[in-house]
Amino acid sequence: MPDPRPDNHNGHPHGVPVSAHHGAERPETSAFTRPFTLYEALPYTPFSAIAPFDSSVLPSPSIGVASPASPLTDLVPGDDFAALNQEALTQNPLSKRFQQAVSQVQRLLERGDIPEFKFKTGPRILPSSSETPKHSKLAAALMPFSKMVHDQTAIPFRYPTPDTPPSIAADSKANVLSTPVPALRNLPVAQKPVQPKQESPISPINRQAPLHNKARIEIVLPTKSQREDEVAAATPKQPAGNANITSTPPVPAAGAFPHSQQQAHHSTALNHHDATRASTSEGAKRTASQAPSASQKAAIAIELPTAAKFNRDEYMAVPDEPDEPTNLSLKKRKRDELDGDDPYGESLDMRQRADAALNELMLFLHNVFQAEDHALAQQSANDMVLLIGDNEATLTAATQSKAQTLLAKAVSLNCYKSVPLDHLLRLLRLSEGALRQVESLDFKIDESWGAAEFDHWLQQFPVLETAMRAARTSLRMMCGDREDKQLYPEDMIGQCLNLCKRLIDGVVIPIVELRSTQHTAELFRAISSTKKKIVALLTDCQKLLSLMSALISKVDTSDTVTNTLEFAASRLIFMETANAEKDSVLDTQRFDGLRLVAMDMLSQIFLLNPSQRQGIFDEILTSLEKLPLGRRARTFKLIDGNSIQPVSALIMRLVQTSAGKGDERKGKGRGGILVEDAKEPNSDTAVETFTIQDEDHAAAQYSTAIQELDSMATSLMEIAKANASYVIKFIVNRALKSTKSGDTPYRNLLDLFVEDFTTCLDNPDWPAAELLLRLLLVMMINLVENDKSGVPAKNMALELLGSMGAAISKLRGHVRKVASSLDARDADELGMFLSDLAASALEFKSRSEHVVAWTGPYRATLEYLESRFSEDPHLASAISFIVSDWGTKICAGYDSYEDDSRERDQELGRLAYRLREMIRDRRWLSDEYSFKNVSSIQAKLSYSIILLRSQLCEAFSAILNILLNSMASDQPTVRSRSLKSINQVLETDPSILDGDSVVVQLILRCSNDSSTQVRDSALGLIGKCIGMRPVLEEKMTETVVDRFSDAGPGVRKRAMKLAKDIYLRNNNRALRSAIANGLLHRVQDPEESVRDLARQVVEEIWFAPFHSGETSTASQISLAEHVSLMVQTVKRGNVANVLDKVLQTLLAPESKSAQASMEVCTKLVASMFDLVDNVDSSDQSAPSGRDVLQVLMIFAKAEANLFTFEQLRLLKPHITSISSSEDLAVSRAVVVIYRRVLPQLSSAHVQFLADVRKELLPVVSKVTRALLDDVMACLWIISTLLETSEHLARLVLSSLTAIQKLRILSQREPLDQLKIRQFDRYSLIVGMAGKHCNLDSHLEMFKKGFPKFSGDTASKLMVDVVVPFAAPSQPLDVRKAALDSVGLICQASPRNYVSANVYTTFQQVFDDQVPVLETMILRSLKEFLFAEEKRSEQASEAPVINGAKPEKKRELTVIGGTNYDDVASATTHRFLREITRIATSTQDDHAFLAVEVLASINRQGLVHPKETGVTFITLETSSNPRISELAFLEHKSLHAKHETVVEREYVKAIQSAFAYQRDIVKDPRGATTNPFTPKLHLLMETLKISKSKNRQKFLEKFCTQVDFDISKLETTEELPPHVQYSRFIIENLAYFEYVTVGELHCIVSAMEKLVTSTGANVAQAIESEVFQVRMDADEPAPSQAQPATERQPERSAEPALAQPEPTVELRRLRQLTAGSMILLALWEVRSYLRRLYGMGTSRRESKGKLQSKDLHKTPVKVQGITGDKLWEEIGAVMTSLADRERMMITCKAFVELMNVDKEFLVPVEDDDDMDMDGAEGDGLLGSAGEDEVEELPQQQQQVRGRKRKAQQGGAGPKKKRARSGSQPPRKRGRPRKQSGEALAAKEMDADAGFDDGEWF
Secondary structure (H helix, E strand, C coil), rough: CCCCCCCCCCHHHHCHHHHHCCCCCHHHHCCCCCCHHHHHHHHHHHHHHCCCCCCCCCCCCCCCCCCCCCCHHHCCCCCCHHHHHHHHCCCCCHHHHHHHHHHHHHHCCCHCCCCCCCCCCCCCCHHHCCCCCCCCCCCCCCCCCHHHHHHHCCEEEEECCCCCCCCCCCCCCCCCCCCCCCCCCCCCCCCCCCCCCCCCHHHHHHHHHHHHHHCCCECCCCHHHHHCCCCCCCCCCCCCCCCCCCCEEEECCCHCCCCCCHHHHEEEHCHHHHHEEEEECCCCCCCCCEEEECCCCCCCCCCCCCCCCCCCHHCCCCCCCCCCCCCCEEEECHHHHHHCCCCCHHHHHHHHHHHHHHHHHHHHHHHHHHHHHHHHHCCCCCCCCECCCCCCCEEHHHHHHHHCCCCCHHHHCCCHHHHHHHHHHHHHHHHHHHHHHHHHHCCCCCCCHHHHHHHHHHHHHHHHHHHHHHHHHHHHHHHCCCCCCHHHHHHHHHHHHHHHHHHHHHHHHHHHCCCCCCHHHHHHHHHCCHHHHHHHHHHHHHHHHHHEEEEEECCCCCCCHCCCCCCCCHHCCCCCCCCHHHHHCCCHHHHHHHHHHHHHHHHHHHHHHHHHHHHHHHHHHCHHHHHCCCHCCCCCCCCCEECCCCCHHHHHHHHHHHHCCCCCCCCCHHHHCCCCCCCCCCCCCCCCCCCCCCCCHHHHHHHHHHHHHHHHHHHHHHHHHHHHHHHHHHHHHHHHCCCCCCCCCCCHHHHHHHHHHCCCCCCCCCCCHHHHHHHHHHHHHHHHHHCCCHHHHHHHHHHHHHHHHHHHHHHHHHHHHHHHHHHHHHHCCCCCCCHHHHHHHHHHCCHHHHHCCCCCCHHHHHHHHHCCCCCCCHHHHHHHHHHHHHHHHHHHHHCCCCCHHHHHHHHHHHHHHHHHHHCCCCCCHHHEECCCCCCCHHHHHHHHHHCCCHHHHHCHHHHHHHHHHHCCCHHHHHHHHHHHHHHHHHCCCHHHCCCCHHHHHHHHCCCCCCCHHHHHHHHHHHHHHHHHCHHHHHHHHHHHHHHHCCHHHHHHHHHHHHHHHHHCCCCCCCHHHHHHHHHHHHHHHHCCHHHHHHHHHHHHHHHHHCCCCCCHHHHHHHHHHHHHHHHHHHHHHHCCHHHHHHHHHHCCCCCHHHHHHHHHHHHHHHHHHHHCCCCCCCCCCCHHHHHHHHHHHHHHHHHHCCCCCCHHHHHHHHHHCCCCCCCHHHHHHHHHHHHHHHHHHCCCCCCHHHHHHHHHHHHHHCCCHHHHHHHHHHHHHEEEEHCCHHHHHHHHHHHHHHHHHHHHHHHHHCCCCCHHHHHHHHHHHHHHHHCCCHHHHHHHHHHHCCCCCCCCCHHHHHHHHHHHHCCCCCHHHHHHHHHHHHHHHHHHHHHHHHHHHHHHHHHHHHHHHHHHHHHHHHHHHHHHHHHHHHHHHHHHCCEEEEEEEECCCCCCCCCCCCHHHHHHHHHHHHHHHHHHHHHHHCCCCHHHHHHHHHHHHHHHHHHHHHHHHHHHHHHCCCCCCCHHHHHHHHHHHHHCCCHHHHHCHHHHHHHHHHHHHHHCCCCCCCCEEEEEECCHHHHHHHHHHCCCHHHHHHHHHHHHHCCCCCCCCCCCCCHHHHHHHHHHHHHHHHHHHCCCHHHHHHHHHHHHHHHHHHHHHHHHHHHHHCCCCHHHCCCCCCCCCCHHCCCCCCCCCCCCCCCCCCCCHHHHHHHHHHHHHHHHHHHHHHHHHHHHHHCCCCCCHHHHHHHHHHHHCCCCCCCCCCCCHHHHHHHHHHCCCCCCCHHHHHHHHHHHHHCHHHHHHCCCCCCCCCEECCHHHHCCCCCCCCHHHHHHCCCCCCCCCCCCCCCCCCCCCCCCCCCCCCCCCCCCCCEEEHHHHHHHHHHHCCCCCCCCCCCC
8 A cells, every 4th residue: 555644755746756846857758657645635635624634544546556556467357358358369250248248348438437537737748849759559559359349439528618728839848837637547558649730720710619619519539440540640738627638648668557568458347437538548530631740839629520431340239128237236345355344434433332332331230230239238229229029129110211222222233242241140130020020910901890990900000010121121131142041041031921921911902902881981981091001001012022022033932932922913913903993992003003013923933933834824814804894904004105904914924934044043052041943953944055155156057056046946935835825715715605795704805905915016015915916816717717616706706807907007007107207217227227128028028037137126126125124124024035036037037048058047157146145144135245226216116027027917918818708708797797897907007998909899799788787887887998098989979879778777877977978078069969869868768767867968968058158259159059969969860859848847947947948048049040041951060941940849849938029020931831832841840839939929919910820821721730730729829819710710610511511412422532532621620620729709600500500619510510420331531530520629628528429439430440540539539638637737736826726626526637537537438448459459559559548547547547457567568669668657657556456456467468468469478588588577677666575475376377277277279278378477487587585485485385286186197097006016015125126226116107008088188288287397497496596406495494684685696597498498398289199208207206206316326426415305396406307398218216106095295215224325316516616615725736837
């Protein structure tokens, strides 16, 4: 080391020879001889401010000093460098290793990685002009490798702005400056002297450029060829402060630098800064034309090289993948390589602190011992010592606390071992007395205590506190790693353990579990009042437990200590805390600290005692039921702020601990106090010997190194994997047997665990989360792919797969985001490498060697964890797990490589050795290597990269495929669950929806699923997809609108809500129109809630946006666009009537937004009047006037006050076109508007009204019927306003006169076509006038025209004149016109309905049953009844005016609410039968019209409910949806109002429905297919209003309809009527959706009872009449050996069913067969229902076994059971009457069903391996299992088994014959059907050692 003294012992001071100070001539070799000494350089360093300064703090530099400095070749091995040089000379092409070495050196030369030093300016020494240096090539002396680096490297540098250099004469002496010149060059390579060049035009510019240009100049050094071709140039003057371009003196003699050659060889690899400076010393390029001149001044000339041709040799290929950083990790120098024992830096301070701590502890002990002596001498206590018992001294609580603090400080500073042993033993003895004293105290808290007892307990509190502090002091001394046996007395450890146990059992647990109840309220208040003391006690207890945990980690203790602490820790972890803070004495957070300490203790026991690990896991898993659920379950805080369950953290910590090795140094030298377990040496503590001892050895024998690592790391990871698998299997198996709402919490706990594990997935503190999730993933995939798995199991698996898929997707999104932003935040080498590696990992392109690289993501993660280890010691388990996982990945990667790369394998060998050492010693990495600081962001990204290449994350595509495939499952609940799981994944990664995504197609397909639940889930997912990707709106809106008409009300409502959001977001007019059109159609939905929602949504999208009342230009434009949209919507769909009702509801006075809506509608009407004159065009934005008028007509129908007189005047021109018939739609729209609005006008507009009448009156004889209706209404309104109706009276009178003439003419001869057309027009005018006009004021005029008329009303005259034309003698067209006219007149004058000539005419029409004429009558009755309904509603809603009640409109004796109720009632009763006949005779519009009339009759209550109830139930089964919907609504209303009355008619209604289906629908079967839907499903839907008991009564009564008397069965038809009727009922029962389990059990029981009772008689009749069975043929003789019968069971059955002679008559055989068919079909349905709902096939499992709460649950269907097979089997049964042979087979099958007990079938072969269940026998009726059901319809083969024979002379139940032998019979029959969950659980148990790697 150089002498730090300021004397000139090491050469010339300041780097200048002494002669330079005296003006002497400077020799050539003395330009620079050495670096500065310390004191010379000190003024220019930051240390110049240190005073006083000790040279030992900063060693002086030794580089450049001759004597002490070692050559670089001695410091660095040169083997690698020599190998590279040899390869550069011999090999071509060069190896990848060589190229990587060049690349690494080039990266080292990057300017950003080279430190820059700025020193004060030193003297510039320029060579004299007379000196002519020798020219030489720059790279002449370089080695081959160095030369290649030199040739291929170009370094950019910045030229700083220099000061203007002073002019120095060429022959002047060198100026001596007061500041020293820093040593800038220590790379002694041969350099060319630089001559000053001649002045050129460019030189002044170059000189002045730095002064005027402040922007930086990037200078690229010339290439090798350019430098070697350049000529010698003069040395320019160097600017001050530039360290990159220096003046260079001539090359000194070789002796000046003794090691120059060696330094040149290794300079590039060893010294980055020097290499850069060496490469840039000759930076200025010279041209041949510019000859240097010695006479010119020194200057800098910077000239960029001209563009040259591209030379491929001058460039290198950059790899696509990132290269591993090479300069992040540095190997630490060993302690013995340093001078001394690290006397500098932190160590010096530590020694001083340790000395101070030791002195403080010794002083404290001295004072304590003095206090003890004084107390014993004085026989009295003092501040430090207490006297207890027999004058035994012990420390006070405060003194104990002080002792613990000092002891802990001494241990942490490593000076505890310097404390004398006798001092420690005496201190230990002072603690022993307090522990003995507390052993005699009973401090257990009892719940029966009161306040007095607790006060007594508080008196013992100081003693208890002192004992706890004493125990802590003792344990603190034992945990100091002293080797003295005396410090570890077993009795004291036992005392501390006993105190700890008693505290937990007697104090902690009683207080934590105490609740304020009636019996414990007093104790609760007493403890609460002393909460401060209790909290202090718990804190002391927590510290005591913590020290016990530390003790067992440092000292080998007995099994008793370990087991006791394990039990105590488990109790604390799973102790139940209060749901609310007010219910507990202590805050939950107070107790959480104690729980965490217990977790630490359990982890320590788990780590140190491998034999107890299984027991610990069992204790944890069996205690899971005690865990709380919900928010209070997650109390464990993570470093990122999230919270998880403490037990989740414990399980992950235990699994991580399994992957590490225990502390082999624990307990060494404890001798007598340690428990030496010599019975079975633990493999963990056995001495391990390894072949590989260092890294070089590992590189040479890499295969051995990897094998040694594999044997260690793989075994540890296998243990961790086995433990994790045990945990997962336990929880999953329990979860499969429970539900979320069940009594056991395992299903909910599994969800909580998965949420916790996914929360910790990307947290490097919890690497076990990935392993646990990976194993869970394999189990869930097995459940989904296993065909035997039940629906609940598959749903659970799909739900969890969705959660895991979402977590993986979230992780990928986070990595993508962090990697892209890492460049801006952490743009260092590690950050860039991780960013590139993350991008590769996301695409699964990263190579394994990059992931496991020494400076890769594993290393960064470990360094981050190591940096936090001092703050959180629990990270040791995470570090161990990651190291072991790293090791297994290296071994797996090495085995997977197929190519041979020695360089790669050597590096893997080094890695294997390092990881092996890291597994053996956790501190090895931090002791041997240093690493750059890793930020939390980089650490998380590093760990995420590891996760991305894990098996869990790489299975993401498989998870997604499973979820997508499950969307096509045959189970609706599975499809629905898969949609919800897909939703979870999409929320984290919406990019799945981008492009032509198959996910979108599957979701749209599911929206048309047959299951309501699936469609509802699909709609919800569509909403989420649109929210995440709005571009999908147009693609998915059509599907949403289609769901408006869904069969499920919930789906319809969800679709409308979703469509509303789409509408408000989207401005596409076509899309908006489609949505509005669909919503308007839903206003007529049969479901009231759907109707209300549809009206509400229409209001919100069409009217609410304009409630603000803005009048700006933008709002006017928006209003105009909205009008165009409304017109387009009305034109597009048939929504006029619907929109009318919507507007009426919206503008009704009771509507909350009536006023605002009125204003909006007024604006809309005004805006539409601007468009009424538009002509038709193809432009959708400009609607035609015709379409606008149609919408205006709708508004006019809704509210006339929306129109003004001026607007009506604008429409007047359109009336003139009525007669021309140019556009009837326009004409009718204008007339309708006038009809609605004119009544609002005043009589002041006389001329306008007269003009309108003048235009309308002439067209009466020309317009169509529909238009005439409106025209006549307008004429009457105008006449009323003008108070003159003579025009109309004369019109009617003339029409009546013409009709009378036609009547007279018809009596002479039949009317020709012209006369018929005339009558049609005249009768229509009379009818319309009678409907709209009250002409009674002109009665005298009519009487003059018809003198014989004696009536008192004009309407009666009209009826009397027209009704004769309805006689049967008239032509059909005339009768039709006459009935139409009479019907119109009667609508306005209902009294005419009860006129004899009218109702007799109507009755004649009904008797003739002419549909066309019946339609005329029904239409009239419908209009009349609807009008009566409306008047009734208005009367009931009449408001109270000025407090006065409305006028009484009816007599009390009249039923109803209008003036014509008597007419309506009489007419209804008169024609009800005919109307019902028409409604049930067809399914066309004629029938629907009759149904509408019946519905109105029902709503008004004009007939008794039973009169219409049967009809509506019958019509519910119609295949016409309009008829069935209307009938369902009316039936539902009837049932709600008159349930008791209607229920009595249900049997009759079922019979009527069957007849309707058989005769009208022509389909007598009880259900429809695709999907199977019972025809009475609407009846069951209505019954849902009733109570469950009422439904059960109905089902029982329904089932009894099948019953029959075998002797009375009518069998003359091909299929007997009762058989058809029974099939109708049976199939309905089979496909009903049952509401409760009780109903299901009820109907199954009813079926079984019916088959039991009726079937016995039928079976007996078949046996006696068809098969002629005799009892003596079957009963064995008394002497017959019973075993013989056992050996030949089938022979005993043969005589019973032997084919008899065909003696039974065919009629009787058909009767018996028909009965058998009915009962067989009924039994098929019974067995089908049992299988479908998982009831088993045993009658013994009746509802009596179920609890009452279970009877009200919804039954759950079993997966895989469909109705196809049942449908086919019933169809096959119904063909049994085809011929005699089939009838015999059916009878035989039924007898066997009744007689053979399938429970005791003896199969031909014994299937011992099958799991039999004897409980499936059916007693009297053999259990028809799934296989048996297939056989029953045909029974093609003889069923083997023992039969029960009918008893002589009776058909009652047969007794079971006793079996022979004393052995109990072996259970026979079908294998027991296990649930899918049980099978799945059994398979998983059998597969205890499954390999997840095989699946992945």
